Amino acid sequence: MIEICDSTPISMHCWQGDDVAGFEKKEGGLTGGIQTTGNYPGAARNPEELRADIEKAMEFIPGELKVNLHASYLEADTFVDRNEIEPKHFENWVKWANEKGVGLDFNPTYFSHPKSEKATLSSSDENIRKFWVEHGIRSRRIGEYFYKSTGKVCVINHWTPDGDKEFPIDTITPRLQLKKSYDEVFEATKDVVGVMDGIESKVFGIGAESFTAGSHEFCMGYVMKANSDHIIMTLDTGHYHPTEVVSAKLGAVYAFSDHVLLHVSRPVRWDSDHVVAYDDETKAIMDELVRLGKLQDTYIATDFFDASINRVAAWVIGMRNTRKAILNALLQPVDMMKKLEADGDVSGRLAVSQEFKASPFSLVWDYYCAKNNKGVGLEWLDKVREYEKDVLLKR
Ligand code: RNT
Ligand code: ZN
Numbered sequence: 349m350i351e352i353c354d355s356t357p358i359s360m361h362c363w364q365g366d367d368v369a370g371f372e373k374k375e376g377g378l379t380g381g382i383q384t385t386g387n388y389p390g391a392a393r394n395p396e397e398l399r400a401d402i403e404k405a406m407e408f409i410p411g412e413l414k415v416n417l418h419a420s421y422l423e424a425d426t427f428v429d430r431n432e433i434e435p436k437h438f439e440n441w442v443k444w445a446n447e448k449g450v451g452l453d454f455n456p457t458y459f460s461h462p463k464s465e466k467a468t469l470s471s472s473d474e475n476i477r478k479f480w481v482e483h484g485i486r487s488r489r490i491g492e493y494f495y496k497s498t499g500k501v502c503v504i505n506h507w508t509p510d511g512d513k514e515f516p517i518d519t520i521t522p523r524l525q526l527k528k529s530y531d532e533v534f535e536a537t538k539d540v541v542g543v544m545d546g547i548e549s550k551v552f553g554i555g556a557e558s559f560t561a562g563s564h565e566f567c568m569g570y571v572m573k574a575n576s577d578h579i580i581m582t583l584d585t586g587h588y589h590p591t592e593v594v595s596a597k598l599g600a601v602y603a604f605s606d607h608v609l610l611h612v613s614r615p616v617r618w619d620s621d622h623v624v625a626y627d628d629e630t631k632a633i634m635d636e637l638v639r640l641g642k643l644q645d646t647y648i649a650t651d652f653f654d655a656s657i658n659r660v661a662a663w664v665i666g667m668r669n670t671r672k673a674i675l676n677a678l679l680q681p682v683d684m685m686k687k688l689e690a691d692g693d694v695s696g697r698l699a700v701s702q703e704f705k706a707s708p709f710s711l712v713w714d715y716y717c718a719k720n721n722k723g724v725g726l727e728w729l730d731k732v733r734e735y736e737k738d739v740l741l742k743r
Contacts (some may be wrong), residue, residue: 349678350716352643358670359453359503360647362421364663365401366371366392367655370425370457373427375664380459380509381553382621386656387638389739395423397743399444404735405663408728410720411671413651414451414500416649417441419487420460425697430461431482442497451500453649456487458508469529470522470561477529480508484533488540495542503609503647506530506581507548507724511556514693530570534579545645546582546609547571550619551589561592564588572604583650585629586619595632602642611651612670620653623665626673632678639686661732674714676709 360644363370369377369385378384392398403414418681424427428514446454458468458480466473483697484506491502510522530547546600549567550560564587570583581601583594601608612630614622624630638644650670654662681700688696713723723731 350675350712350719353671353675353678354411354720355717356453356643356648356674357412357414358674359416359451359647359666360402360405360409360663360667361416361650361652362398362402364650364653364666365398365659367659368418368460368653370418370481371395371423373421373424378460380464381511381556382459382509382619382651383554384621384655386654388656388658389674390736390743391655391659393638393743395440400739401660402663404732404739405660405667406450407731408664408723409671410668410717410722411674414453414503415445415583416453416455416503416505416647419457419483419490430457430463431479431486433483433486433490435490438490438493438674442494445498446492450701451461451498451502452494453503453505453647454487454491454494454603455485455505455507458483458510461619461671464509466524467510467561468508468514470508470526471523472525477525481529481532484529485536488533488545490539490544490568491543496547501542502543503544503546503649505546505548505609505611505649506533507550507582508552508562509550509556510557510562510582511553511560511562513555515558519559523566526561526566527570534574534576543578544607545579546647547579548582548584548609548611549586550584553619577606580605580607580609580647582609583613584613584615584619585608585633586611586615586621586651589616590617593629593632595629595636596644598633598636602640602644602645607645607647608642609647609649611649612666613651616645621654621664623652623654623657624650624669626669630673631676635672635680638680639682643677648674658732660735660740661729662733664710664728672709672713675713678703679707679712681707702734 471477491504494502547567549564585594718724
């Protein structure tokens with residue numbers, strides 16, 4: 349079980365390190381209905397600092413790792429617009445990833461840009477829509493470049509914030525535009541290999557509270573109708589109504605899909621992107637994936653951004669919690685519970701599942717961390733504090 353846990357990749361999002369700012373040489377803050385709050389010192393200001401911070405976090409994160417980039421983390425001497433991005437702008441990331449032995453995932457950035465103010469892929473302005481379609485096309489080509497240069501499949505997540513503060517009168521035209529745009533992106537890049545494409549839905553964003561073009565029904569409909577081996581659903585734990593949980597959706601989605609991309613986050617009252625906790629829902633998701641026999645088919649990625657605490661600590665805490673939930677799930681007595689259920693022993697099923705919750709999991713977790721030399725218990729905390737003193741506070 350420890351080996352399965354260890355070899356299950358988690359894709360760590362780069363954007364925790366700099367509050368989703370990116371490295372484009374342009375003015376303007378974070379838009380798209382997402383927000384980082386807090387101004388803890390030490391955010392990475394350039395690619396070198398970001399990579400150094402990721403490396404520091406990696407010292408304390410056990411298990412197979414990938415690093416997840418947004419298009420806005422490109423490197424170029426001058427401003428390169430989103431419809432001009434090319435593999436060469438990510439050469440340093442590839443070199444670094446290969447040195448570290450990690451895979452790379454990718455995201456087109458459909459926000460924080462003057463042309464994203466009203467809408468992107470769902471825009472009724474053909475120039476704007478085409479601009480973003482080109483961005484999507486280029487993103488898939490960069491994904492293929494990552495695959496070819498790292499040897500690891502690149503998982504691309506497509507998320508667009510397009511929406512409306514008020515209820516639009518016409519709710520179908522933007523959806524038909526979005527559908528057309530995704531179709532055009534995939535059609536123009538159908539030769540691309542080594543890429544999986546998650547389509548991420550959302551219930552609302554800040555400033556787009558009443559309507560989102562890429563709603564759950566839209567994205568699920570798109571993926572199911574595409575019936576493709578690479579177009580899959582992305583389920584972000586913060587993107588549903590507060591009483592809905594991703595753990596309860598997986599069994600239904602897997603009845604129709606071979607793969608799912610997970611964005612592991614923590615909504616607190618809303619899609620607040622708090623650091624992943626070792627909480628009931630994170631555990632329930634991993635429990636469910638193991639019970640379904642789908643852990644290996646699920647692309648697990650983290651997605652949170654907290655600017656109010658040490659950002660390296662945020663990564664370590666969130667990634668360790670995600671990994672903990674995977675290990676804990678693998679230790680469940682699944683066969684026993686399935687047998688009890690099949691035999692109709694519903695009392696036994698409840699008794700076993702509840703007893704398991706109090707098992708001494710932390711001993712196994714400590715053993716796993718020690719074996720991987722990633723720090724037992726809170727050993728990592730002093731080291732991250734030292735890094736804060738020596739590096740982060742000097743920025
Ligand atoms: C936003 C989505 C999306 C972003 C990242 C930065 O609500 O969750 O995945 O968080 O792409
Ligand atoms: Zn997400």
